[in-house]
């Protein structure tokens with residue numbers, strides 16, 4: 406595939422002392438600039454897959470890996486996590502666990518110091534990253550005094566300061582209120598659209614995925630059981646329900662109406678899609 410940034414070939418991973426592998430024969434190619442969403446029920450292997458993208462699996466976990474993960478052509482088993490961190494930035498679900506410093510500035514600086522970025526360049530990178538996530542001016546604040554949404558945007562800024570090509574977000578808003586969720590999703594969307602950042606997001610909020618993702622993969626029991634664009638994945642309500650995922654609200658409403666005898670050309674998965682579907686239905690049903 407052209408512009409491929411990550412390739413996973415026959416990846417199977419089993420954590421030590423477990424019977425079933427967490428990932429089973431995963432094959433996946435991710436394109437530069439793509440916005441890929443990973444969905445699936447609890448324990449499906451979403452986090453394990455996310456961690457395989459920057460080498461945390463297998464370097465920092467105990468278990469057995471088969472198959473290969475290539476990041477920009479680099480075999481992750483032949484590379485160190487700290488080298489892959491330049492290419493793949495990670496943001497996890499709980500922002501507080503990722504923050505350890507007394508000010509926003511020092512929080513931003515620590516990763517850059519670790520990789521030996523000189524101070525003048527460091528200040529430029531920090532200013533750029535804070536600007537992107539909308540936290541400029543808060544450099545002297547304590548990270549713990551920030552709102553949940555701001556903390557998560559700080560975690561994203563810290564990842565961005567490494568100039569990664571891929572940003573992996575593992576349920577980044579699961580501990581945030583609706584406003585914080587919106588802040589994080591819009592920063593991720595902006596990075597993808599304006600900076601051509603490759604975004605890989607593990608997320609439960611199907612409405613958000615339907616709005617932003619180019620492609621969705623569905624994981625269940627460690628396997629990719631479905632993959633496609635948001636229309637293909639979310640309008641196939643039966644397949645979603647088989648793995649315990651609810652469809653977007655507009656899709657559920659349209660599907661419910663179809664059961665009552667309405668006929669739509671296709672099931673909408675976004676609000677804009679619903680607007681088009683219902684307008685079309687109205688124009689066809691007028692005498």
Ligand SMILES: Nc1ncnc2c1ncn2[C@@H]1O[C@H](COP(=O)(O)OP(=O)(O)OP(=O)(O)O)[C@@H](O)[C@H]1O
Nearest residue numbers: 420421423427445446447448449450451452453454
């Ligand atoms: N460090 C570990 N040691 C042993 N087993 C693990 C470890 N981490 C995950 N697992 C197991 O691997 C499987 C996949 O877990 P993973 O956390 O990747 O799933 P997930 O889809 O992210 O789940 P969730 O929705 O709960 O976040 C599960 O059966 C889990 O119990």
Ligand SMILES: [Mg+2]
Nearest residue numbers: 451452453575
């Ligand atoms: Mg998880």
